[in-house]
Amino acid sequence: MSRDAILRKIDNANAVRMSSDVAAAAAALIAEPDGYRATFAPQSVYDRFVAKATSETVTATVEDIASLEALPEAVAAYIANNELVPRIALQPRDSLTELNWSGFETVDQAQMNETLAVTFADAAIAETGSLVFRTAPDAPVLLNFLPLHHLVVVRRSSILPHMEDAFDHFGTTADAQRRSLNVITGTSGTADIEAKNVRGAHGPRFMHIYCVTD
Amino acid sequence: MKQTSHQFSENVTRALAEPTLKIALDRTTTLLRTRRAKVIDAFPEYAKARETAQKIKDHTLDNLGHYLRQFEENAIASGAQVYWAATPAEARKTVTDICKAEGAKTATRVKSMLGEEIGIGEALADAGVERIETDLAEHIIQLAGDPPSHIVMPAMHKTQEQVAELFAAKHKEPSEEQDVTSLVGSARRELRAKFMNADISISGANFLIADTGSFVTVTNEGNAELTTTPPKTHIVTVGIEKIVPSLKHAAVFLRLLSRAAIGTEITQYTTFFNGPKRDGDRDGPENLHIVLVDNHRSDMLSDFLRPMLRCIRCGACMNHCPVYAAVGGHAYGAVYPGPMGSVLTPAMTGLKGSKDLPNACTLNGRCREVCPVNIPLTDMLRALRAKQFDEGMPTPMTKWALRLWGVMATRPALYRFGTGVSNMALRLLARGRGKITSVPLAGGWTRTRDLPEPEAGTFMQQYKKRR
Helix, strand or coil, X not given: CHXXXXXXXXXXXXXXXXXXXXXXXXXXXXXXXXXXXXXXXXXXXXXXXXXXXXXXXXXXXXXXXXXXXXXXXXXXXXXXXXXXXXXXXXXXXXXXXCCCCCCCEEECCCCCCCCEEEEECCEEECCCCEEEEECECCECCHHHCCCCEEEEXXXXXXXXXXXXXXXXXXXXXXXXXXXXXXXXXXXXXXXXXXXXXXXXXXXXXXXXXXXXXX | CCCCHHHHHHHHHHHHHCCCHHHHHHHHHHHHHHHHHHHHHCCCCHHHHHHHHHHHHHHHHHCHHHHHHHHHHHHHHXXXXXXXXXXXXXXXXXXXXXXXXXXXXXXXXXXXXXXXXXXXXXXXXXXXXXXXXXXXXXXXXXXXXXXXXXXXXXXXXXXXXXXHHHHHHHCCCCCCCCCHHHHHHHHHHHHHHHHHHCCEEEECXXXXXXXXXXXXXXXXXXXXXXXXXXXXXXXXEEEXXXXXXXXXXXXXXXXXXXXXXXXXXXXCEEEEECCXXXXXXXXXXCEEEEEEECCCHHHHCCCCCHHHHHCCCCCHHHHCCHHHHHHCCHHHCCCCCHHHHHHHHHHHHCCHXXXXXXXXXXXXXXXXXXXXXXXXXXXXXXXHHHHHHHCCCCCHHHHHHHHHHHXXXXXHHHHHHHHHHHHXXXXXXXXXXXXXXXXXXXXXXXXXXXXXXXXXXXXXHHHHHHC
């Protein structure tokens, strides 16, 4: 059987190289992460996140809102400013669905050509201006990928400095993993034609982030 | 794809005669080099990151058996099915069998070089499955019927004008405008419904995480998630060297991969997948199959090509290679072009059919300089040349020339006399015009380029005069 033959070849090639304590050797390699990742002190985690998320390469926009209750009004303003139809594909998460969405048509899953979706990010990463989404029964994947306009809510307190912090926050063991963890940094882009950067390749063309400051 | 590395020199002649190829390559590689330099300059921790990445890869390769077993156990626990394939043929058969068992008619695919390596297109065709490429560049070359010419940007050989022509001819609702934004919009319209209606999705993986059983994809288009979420079954084909110990080890590479490849700090979409759809999930595949592919990687572990297994497929080596920039990826006649390809192709398909590849290199060393995991590409290419010589592959002419060189190089007086004579001869050929347009017996060299006129006197002659 191929499995055993492949592993046997690998073990033979590595006979004299294998570490005696693999876990300790692996941990030692990443013991000092600040040496090899982009640090940004004295800039605050919030300022770094906003600076990166709105940078030329990430292309999102960020707006502070005082509380979740202020979200529907803020979304209404976005829809009006962009002259969109008042239809929202709303992530079916209680904290979002229990808000007052009167005046909008809300649906709980995205259609193929959905215009706009509102979803909650479980965390954000300041280093790169990224948002972190974990799948759950009330957090399907496609809501983050199908719409043209992706409106994301994130709590200011859940902005973490680095990707490693997000791993620690949600757990690094096999059991702690959800079906998927999407780290999304801005809008869908491509450079496949003459390396020219263009937005809205397959996923969202616009990303607007509501940062809840409570 | 059909390998044509054995006719490298014919391929090069064709590539050099191609009128638009040089334009496409110049436009793209120049932009990519500039962007990379800018983002690396803004990352003072780069040297340490690169060193850490190299150490992690070396550690992982040293304990590869341990990590692969750990990955397998965790992936199975997450609900995935894991297969092992020693050869591309085995990998293809595994994929074909899964497709047939599912009764699949269509498959959407996320670009992966491992998929190209094993011939995934053939595997799907054998199962009677229609293949739909979703990465924009792969979509372009699928419409054009071309093989990929770069590992990150497979359509690098196409100009914007050529893409516009292609989409106008093949898309259902092509855009009227021919600017890049409109072309991308046309592809978006063309592929939307196909994402939602495919029976099977196929992807590779940029990383496997041993201690969680996860696999990772990175894209800028978001096509990995759009491709692999709707269909009932997701098949992952991945090389065994893609494994890293943990999520935090992967983070080290994520910072390097996108900087080296396209000059950004992170790709737009980085997804960690763990098993199939779970109870209550509203989307995601019901079945997840992971095919681990060896294809000579375990052989490379025990020879001088071992450092090549550190490769994370960023493509920086080809973007910085003067040979690649002149002839493009197709000339190499193999799945992996450029410097990394000239090492991998002989390792995976034999040196005999690809003996020109290690020689298609000036040993200038830029590839190694920009490699995010510090692979000694030039050392390995030189070692492959030595191996060719030891195995008696060079032509009698080359052997004679090398022998003559050996005689000269070990006799300084003879060497100086010889170089002095050739210096004079070349200056005569230049006839004071500053360049030499033809040299007897070296027409192959001067047909496509001029030689500069040499200085008056060899280095030693000038040195003696000035001392």
